[in-house]
Amino acid sequence: MSVLYHCPHLDESRRPPLPSSYPSSSTSFTPLHSLYFCEECDGVRCNQCVAVEVASYYCPNCLFDVPSANVRGDRNKCNRSCYACPQCATALQIQPTEKMENDQMISGAPYSLICTGCRWSSKTIGWEFDKATGIASQLAKLDPGQAAKTEFEAIKDHLETYMSSSNPEPIRTSSKVPTRHISHLTQMAAKALHRDVPGLAAAKAKGKVRATAGSRSGGLEKAHTKWDELSDYVAKDAWRGGNDSLGIDQLSEMERPEVAALSKRWCSSWGRSSLSSSVLPDRILLHTKLTKRCPHPSCRHLLIQPDAKSVRFKIKMVALNYLPAVEIGRRRRRQDKGPGSTPMAPEEIEQRQRERRRTKAKAGDEEDEEMDKALERGAVYVYQLAFTNPLYDPIQIRLTQPYPPKDAPPINHHVHIPTQHFTVSALKEAWAYDEDDEDDDLPGLEGASEVPSDEGVSTVGGTLGRRNRISTLGTTSSGLREKRARGETGVEKKANMTKVLLEVEVLPDAKGDVTFDLEVRYTYRADAPAPNKEEPTSKSSPNDELKTFTFWVRLNVGKVA
Amino acid sequence: MGAFDPLVTYEKGTYIETDTGNKVSRKAVITGATNIILGGKSIIQSGAVLRGDLRRYTAGQHVVISMGRYCNISEGVVIRPPGKIYKGSFTFYPVRIGDCVTIGQNSVVEAAQIGLGVEIGKDCIIGKFVIIKDLAVILPETVLPEATVVPPMTVWGGNPGQLLDSLPETHQEMVEAKCKGFYSRFRAA
Ligand SMILES: [Zn+2]
Ligand SMILES: [Zn+2]
Numbered sequence: 010m011s012v013l014y015h016c017p018h019l020d021e022s023r024r025p026p027l028p029s030s031y032p033s034s035s036t037s038f039t040p041l042h043s044l045y046f047c048e049e050c051d052g053v054r055c056n057q058c059v060a061v062e063v064a065s066y067y068c069p070n071c072l073f074d075v076p077s078a079n080v081r082g083d084r085n086k087c088n089r090s091c092y093a094c095p096q097c098a099t100a101l102q103i104q105p106t107e108k109m110e111n112d113q114m115i116s117g118a119p120y121s122l123i124c125t126g127c128r129w130s131s132k133t134i135g136w137e138f139d140k141a142t143g144i145a146s147q148l149a150k151l152d153p154g155q156a157a158k159t160e161f162e163a164i165k166d167h168l169e170t171y172m173s174s175s176n177p178e179p180i181r182t183s184s185k186v187p188t189r190h191i192s193h194l195t196q197m198a199a200k201a202l203h204r205d206v207p208g209l210a211a212a213k214a215k216g217k218v219r220a221t222a223g224s225r226s227g228g229l230e231k232a233h234t235k236w237d238e239l240s241d242y243v244a245k246d247a248w249r250g251g252n253d254s255l256g257i258d259q260l261s262e263m264e265r266p267e268v269a270a271l272s273k274r275w276c277s278s279w280g281r282s283s284l285s286s287s288v289l290p291d292r293i294l295l296h297t298k299l300t301k302r303c304p305h306p307s308c309r310h311l312l313i314q315p316d317a318k319s320v321r322f323k324i325k326m327v328a329l330n331y332l333p334a335v336e337i338g339r340r341r342r343r344q345d346k347g348p349g350s351t352p353m354a355p356e357e358i359e360q361r362q363r364e365r366r367r368t369k370a371k372a373g374d375e376e377d378e379e380m381d382k383a384l385e386r387g388a389v390y391v392y393q394l395a396f397t398n399p400l401y402d403p404i405q406i407r408l409t410q411p412y413p414p415k416d417a418p419p420i421n422h423h424v425h426i427p428t429q430h431f432t433v434s435a436l437k438e439a440w441a442y443d444e445d446d447e448d449d450d451l452p453g454l455e456g457a458s459e460v461p462s463d464e465g466v467s468t469v470g471g472t473l474g475r476r477n478r479i480s481t482l483g484t485t486s487s488g489l490r491e492k493r494a495r496g497e498t499g500v501e502k503k504a505n506m507t508k509v510l511l512e513v514e515v516l517p518d519a520k521g522d523v524t525f526d527l528e529v530r531y532t533y534r535a536d537a538p539a540p541n542k543e544e545p546t547s548k549s550s551p552n553d554e555l556k557t558f559t560f561w562v563r564l565n566v567g568k569v570a
Numbered sequence: 571m572g573a574f575d576p577l578v579t580y581e582k583g584t585y586i587e588t589d590t591g592n593k594v595s596r597k598a599v600i601t602g603a604t605n606i607i608l609g610g611k612s613i614i615q616s617g618a619v620l621r622g623d624l625r626r627y628t629a630g631q632h633v634v635i636s637m638g639r640y641c642n643i644s645e646g647v648v649i650r651p652p653g654k655i656y657k658g659s660f661t662f663y664p665v666r667i668g669d670c671v672t673i674g675q676n677s678v679v680e681a682a683q684i685g686l687g688v689e690i691g692k693d694c695i696i697g698k699f700v701i702i703k704d705l706a707v708i709l710p711e712t713v714l715p716e717a718t719v720v721p722p723m724t725v726w727g728g729n730p731g732q733l734l735d736s737l738p739e740t741h742q743e744m745v746e747a748k749c750k751g752f753y754s755r756f757r758a759a
């Protein structure tokens with residue numbers, strides 16, 4: 010059982026998605042609560058297509074906001090006192106030493122790190138501290154990764170001397186391109202990225218050939234492309250040291266718990282011991298809060314802007330506040346005369362469908378069933394679909410099934426929508442509903458008169474600058490009466506929710522999941538673009554226009570037994 | 571949302587409804603009730619244990635457990651304040667629970683702070699002095715060791731509990747709708 014919403018991933022054709030019989034279409038469907046909505050483009054956006062930037066960094070343990078300027082220097086890890094247990098990854102606690110002094114318990118230095126999850130203690134690796142704060146800076150002195158860090162810095166400095174020019178020579182075609190020809194690579198990268206890449210100084214390489222390289226590979230002087238000028242790097246001692254000097258023979262002789270599991274080592278910053286007794290704790294990785302933008306190249310509007318200080322968002326353009334929520338529930342099985350086991354000819358199916366369209370099911374014909382029970386072949390199920398309106402004005406919905414493409418694989422079911430057109434009342438404050446609860450005729454439906462205030466709109470979910478979607482539609486009382494006369498079978502309305510029926514006939518030869526798409530088109534009244542974009546007027550002026558928005562949902566109603 | 575969620579009924583008279591709309595089972599064990607504050611419209615189900623009696627032994631009034639609105643404490647949940655030795659003597663510290671907090675069946679909670687909209691699954695053990703920030707989700711059967719800090723909008727699971735995932739930006743709305751929905755569906759038969 011699921012209802013997923015379609016994201017067009019910037020496809021502007023507004024064509025329905027491929028049906029579920031094409032597995033590739035599944036990547037375009039996600040739950041409503043994970044989708045965004047760009048007002049500028051009037052389109053649904055998803056996590057796969059939004060542009061993401063880091064807004065802020067914080068430590069998930071001490072919750073400290075790390076200034077982004079420090080993040081690189083701190084190597085994306087908390088530089089205060091946050092370490093993860095090398096055995097179970099729980100955040101370590103700082104524990105003072107307790108001793109008796111003059112009949113009094115005194116706690117103080119030395120401090121150690123202990124794990125409240127598995128009782129591991131940093132004393133086992135000889136880590137003890139004079140102070141209870143700034144463990145990372147205290148450790149910097151004895152950190153065994155220091156040698157490797159120094160080595161890395163040195164090799165980086167060495168290479169950086171070549172990173173001055175971003176103006177490499179034009180590419181010369183050659184059959185022999187030395188793999189170490191870095192300026193050539195830089196140029197290729199610049200070409201691929203359509204921008205300058207800070208590359209190795211190609212100018213220095215001009216006409217010069219490194220003697221060693223030239224003599225080793227001979228004949229290179231004749232090639233058009235040449236070696237960059239790159240002096241030798243003399244390694245420091247880091248690679249030789251380290252405490253991981255155990256050979257494979259020694260490791261194989263040991264018991265399993267003595268050898269550190271790969272899962273405990275692969276996140277380590279530096280090559281470390283394979284003995285579980287000497288695996289060192291690592292600083293805890295920082296987390297990020299993300300800013301998300303509309304991915305459309307000519308739009309790039311902010312969809313999500315987090316607040317570094319709280320769980321609120323300064324900007325939150327989510328589809329939940331724009332598209333009606335669709336839910337499926339209350340499954341009933343229609344008691345049909347004929348047994349469903351005998352396969353039916355296509356004409357017969359057509360015939361039965363037509364019959365069903367004409368005759369309305371009477372009460373007592375249907376039997377309630379659990380939603381998760383397996384579906385039976387040949388059976389007809391009647392579901393309720395609930396549409397909840399997130400807007401402060403009524404909307405009108407047209408519910409259809411999109412036409413499948415010509416050569417679509419065969420389907421295992423038929424869908425019939427008895428009521429294709431219906432309205433959903435406006436969202437209101439909770440107290441406003443209480444009075445109407447018993448009443449099926451929601452005054453909201455009559456109501457062109459009800460215009461929400463600006464405040465009422467902008468406070469919802471912390472959304473800023475949300476455009477009012479004021480709708481008056483054809484929902485005057487006469488319009489309602491008309492609809493009544495037409496007979497909306499099985500339509501239930503309560504507050505800002507309307508429930509309609511949906512019939513699904515499982516074909517006699519069906520197998521697997523019964524999944525189908527529905528096209529939902531809703532009409533709302535939108536403000537004409539206000540002269541001041543920041544502050545859209547909420548008054549229902551004559552400039553208001555009716556607008557429609559179409560989206561697709563994918564329903565999975567269960568598996569055939 | 572929750573259009574098809576069924577009513578959750580209890581036998582009439584088995585729950586006490588307070589002026590502020592709290593619904594407290596007569597079968598819940600609540601000790602030291604004067605040290606417990608319920609924000610209103612919260613539900614304490616049968617068999618839940620709230621240890622308001624474990625208070626700090628100094629003079630004056632002490633709030634031991636404070637709980638916000640629209641919380642749901644399921645059957646068999648134990649909430650007790652965390653305690654430790656401080657300056658030579660054992661002391662309890664208060665538990666602060668925000669709005670819209672759901673705690674699943676048989677979980678044992680000794681946290682110091684549970685933020686708004688936190689959802690704790692069933693059969694969890696939340697260790698002493700744990701701090702769970704707003705809108706976090708603790709999956710069923712998770713064990714959070716003493717003093718674990720759970721950042722906002724994250725999902726934790728396992729033993730010992732680990733950070734597994736983060737939640738979508740809409741999580742607050744979803745949680746609030748869920749908690750308010752549950753309260754309105756929780757009625758006497
Ligand atoms: Zn997308
Ligand atoms: Zn856009």
Ligand SMILES: [Zn+2]
Nearest residue numbers: 068071087091
């Ligand atoms: Zn930290």
Ligand SMILES: [Zn+2]
Nearest residue numbers: 094097124127
């Ligand atoms: Zn541990």
